[in-house]
Amino acid sequence: xxxxxxxxxxxxxxxxxxxxxxxxxxxxxxxxxxxxxxxxxxxxxxxxxxxxxxxxxxxxxxxxxxxxxxxxxxxxxxxxxxxxxxxxxxxxxxxxxxxxxxxxxxxxxxxxxxxxxxxxxxxxxxxxxxxxxxxxxxxxxxxxxxxxxxxxxxxxxxxxxxxxxxxxxxxxxxxxxxxxxxxxxxxxxxxxxxxxxxxxxxxxxxxxxxxxxxxxxxxxxxxxxxxxxxxxxxxxxxxxxxxxxxxxxxxxxxxxxxxxxxxxxxxxxxxxxxxxxxxxxxxxxxxxxxxxxxxxxxxxxxxxxxxxx
Amino acid sequence: xxxxxxxxxxxxxxxxxxxxxxxxxxxxxxxxxxxxxxxxxxxxxxxxxxxxxxxxxxxxxxxxxxxxxxxxxxxxxxxxxxxxxxxxxxxxxxxxxxxxxxxxxxxxxxxxxxxxxxxxxxxxxxxxxxxxxxxxxxxxxxxxxxxxxxxxxxxxxxxxxxxxxxxxxxxxxxxxxxxxxxxxxxxxxxxxxxxxxxxxxxxxxxxxxxxxxxxxxxxxxxxxxxxxxxxxxxxxxxxxxxxxxxxxxxxxxxxxxxxxxxxxxxxxxxxxxxxxxxxxxxxxxxxxxxxxxxxxxxxxxxxxxxxxxxxx
Numbered sequence: 001x002x003x004x005x006x007x008x009x010x011x012x013x014x015x016x017x018x019x020x021x022x023x024x025x026x027x028x029x030x031x032x033x034x035x036x037x038x039x040x041x042x043x044x045x046x047x048x049x050x051x052x053x054x055x056x057x058x059x060x061x062x063x064x065x066x067x068x069x070x071x072x073x074x075x076x077x078x079x080x081x082x083x084x085x086x087x088x089x090x091x092x093x094x095x096x097x098x099x100x101x102x103x104x105x106x107x108x109x110x111x112x113x114x115x116x117x118x119x120x121x122x123x124x125x126x127x128x129x130x131x132x133x134x135x136x137x138x139x140x141x142x143x144x145x146x147x148x149x150x151x152x153x154x155x156x157x158x159x160x161x162x163x164x165x166x167x168x169x170x171x172x173x174x175x176x177x178x179x180x181x182x183x184x185x186x187x188x189x190x191x192x193x194x195x196x197x198x199x200x201x202x203x204x205x206x207x208x209x210x211x212x213x214x215x216x217x218x219x220x221x222x223x224x225x226x227x228x229x230x231x232x233x234x235x236x237x238x239x240x241x242x243x244x245x246x247x248x249x250x251x252x253x254x255x256x257x258x259x260x261x262x263x264x265x266x267x268x269x270x271x272x273x274x275x276x277x278x279x280x281x282x283x284x285x286x287x288x289x290x291x292x293x294x295x296x297x298x299x300x301x302x303x304x305x306x307x308x309x
Numbered sequence: 310x311x312x313x314x315x316x317x318x319x320x321x322x323x324x325x326x327x328x329x330x331x332x333x334x335x336x337x338x339x340x341x342x343x344x345x346x347x348x349x350x351x352x353x354x355x356x357x358x359x360x361x362x363x364x365x366x367x368x369x370x371x372x373x374x375x376x377x378x379x380x381x382x383x384x385x386x387x388x389x390x391x392x393x394x395x396x397x398x399x400x401x402x403x404x405x406x407x408x409x410x411x412x413x414x415x416x417x418x419x420x421x422x423x424x425x426x427x428x429x430x431x432x433x434x435x436x437x438x439x440x441x442x443x444x445x446x447x448x449x450x451x452x453x454x455x456x457x458x459x460x461x462x463x464x465x466x467x468x469x470x471x472x473x474x475x476x477x478x479x480x481x482x483x484x485x486x487x488x489x490x491x492x493x494x495x496x497x498x499x500x501x502x503x504x505x506x507x508x509x510x511x512x513x514x515x516x517x518x519x520x521x522x523x524x525x526x527x528x529x530x531x532x533x534x535x536x537x538x539x540x541x542x543x544x545x546x547x548x549x550x551x552x553x554x555x556x557x558x559x560x561x562x563x564x565x566x567x568x569x570x571x572x573x574x575x576x577x578x579x580x581x582x583x584x585x586x587x588x589x590x591x592x593x594x595x596x597x598x599x600x601x602x603x604x605x606x607x608x609x610x611x612x613x614x615x616x617x618x619x620x621x
Contacts, residue, residue, distance in 0.1 A: 062429075064552075109612060111611060111612065112559070112565035112566065112611070114373075114555070114565060115555070115556075115559045115565055115607075115608075115611050116608055116611065118552055118555055118556060118559075118607070119556075119604045119605070119607035119608040119611065120604060120608070121552070121604065122552075122600045122601070122603045122604025122607065123600070123601050123604035123605060123608075124604075125600050125604075126596075126597045126598060126599065126600025126601035126602075126603075126604065127597065127601060128597075129596055129597035129600060130595070130597035130598065130601070131597075133596075133597070229597075237375075237433055240429065240430070240433070241430065241433065241434070244427070244430050250371060250427050250429070251370075251371075280445075282441060282444045282445040283441050283445065284441070285437045285440055285441050285444070286437055286438040286439075286440065286441025286442065287441070288437055289433075289434040289435060289436070289437025289438040289441070290434075290437075290438060292430070292433075292434040292437070293420065293424070293426070293431075293434045293435070296424065296426055296430065296434070297424050300424055300425055
């Protein structure tokens with residue numbers, strides 16, 4: 001298990017490295033502080049949302065409301081948090097709490113998460129529309145400063161990605177509570193027998209996911225300086241793809257936070273790479289799909305070679 | 310009576326009837342016929358893709374087709390382009406739309422079976438490619454459907470929209486196949502326990518193959534009908550059917566965990582999804598509130614259905 005677990009991370013790293021090398025080869029000028037920052041700038045909110053999705057997938061559920069919820073968090077950040085910081089912060093905390101409650105309800109009533117989050121995506125989308133009927137709002141100054149800070153040597157996006165990966169790795173893989181959480185995905189009954197409350201753990205997983213989604217919305221506003229109700233809709237699919245690309249499995253609590261962050265970086269880079277290719281815009285989306293299939297095919301070869309997974 | 314209540318499909322029909330009554334009561338009974346007609350027209354599209362999605366979801370956990378919107382768009386675009394508004398080409402257009410469906414189904418299943426990708430990811434990644442194909446072949450043109458086809462898809466027979474007749478015919482076929490044929494029994498068995506089904510001699514992979522073909526063909530057909538109905542194919546024409554197709558399956562009383570499907574419920578849920586939006590519209594709810602209420606109602610129905618299941 002340890003052998004496989006350690007090698008699971010190799011493929012995401014290799015895919016990212018290959019894509020990065022190809023990008024630099026196509027566009028050598030991107031190989032600079034400024035270039036790398038530009039390539040990975042939008043990766044920070046995507047990485048945060050991917051971590052959130054990973055936390056849900058970790059407990060054997062799936063979240064189809066990520067895009068709508070991140071959009072709502074972005075709208076709250078660009079309006080309430082900017083105009084009345086205290087009230088805005090309370091609303092964002094309320095959203096995190098709502099996610100935790102959702103997790104508890106899904107477990108208590110044995111509801112299918114895919115449907116509940118599907119329904120919630122309407123609710124979040126509607127709330128965002130009520131809050132911000134037309135694109136607008138403004139980013140609070142401190143978030144803008146934080147997202148555009150220029151640390152020495154390494155660009156902010158890379159520092160943030162490493163930070164996110166390190167924190168979630170400690171939380172999910174190294175800590176006791178993280179092991180319990182992964183246990184819920186692996187064998188919920190065993191966790192319950194050993195004295196853990198599956199309901200509380202699921203609420204915790206969902207609450208953490210809500211927190212990371214809120215952070216994703218805030219980071220997104222910091223980059224774009226304004227928001228609209230549909231700003232992050234594609235995050236639902238991106239986050240699921242990022243988790244799988246990073247070596248996660250849909251069932252069994254087998255996830256990798258580091259892999260998920262790398263998966264998010266790969267997806268962001270794929271978009272930049274395709275625009276460097278001067279591919280006709282018609283094929284941009286399709287080529288992203290092809291890259292996704294290619295990487296996952298590589299994973300198949302990989303798992304076969306290293307024995308049954 | 311209690312036997313009727315125990316039927317999982319009754320709830321979506323009751324909800325649809327309630328939404329209908331609430332809308333009509335606002336106008337004092339005027340416009341009831343028009344509302345029912347519109348619900349049958351628009352509900353038909355949701356019902357046809359919903360039945361496809363239902364078959365896939367019945368295959369068991371993890372099975373879902375996220376490429377339905379892209380398939381609809383691609384089939385509608387290619388069919389209308391080939392027909393080029395020329396009269397007498399409707400049958401050829403239909404053949405092209407169905408062929409697109411078959412091709413998509415084959416490609417999806419190849420990814421799932423040969424590359425062992427989880428269906429969610431396989432259909433998601435492939436749908437990006439189908440969408441690109443549609444964008445490439447569409448090129449911003451808006452080709453009108455041939456006149457006869459446009460008349461058929463917007464017309465009515467015996468006061469019922471023609472598209473609703475198509476949806477009804479498909480529902481009957483799907484119901485017979487599911488409830489009365491060996492293949493239907495195999496599908497249910499696969500969804501309930503794939504390992505047990507395989508050990509019992511069910512050709513599990515062939516069942517899965519046929520199911521992924523069926524959902525794509527139904528999506529292709531819906532794309533063809535919808536493009537003819539709305540006077541041309543648009544690149545975003547399938548968009549709302551991703552959530553819609555999953556929602557009608559669940560509201561219709563099929564099990565999201567697979568193994569149990571429900572054909573009449575899908576139709577009731579499709580009518581309900583249209584009626585609830587027109588109800589909120591006629592009560593003057595703004596767009597945001599309308600979405601919030603739609604989501605709340607969906608979750609409410611899912612909770613109601615699940616507590617009923619726990620009690621029995």
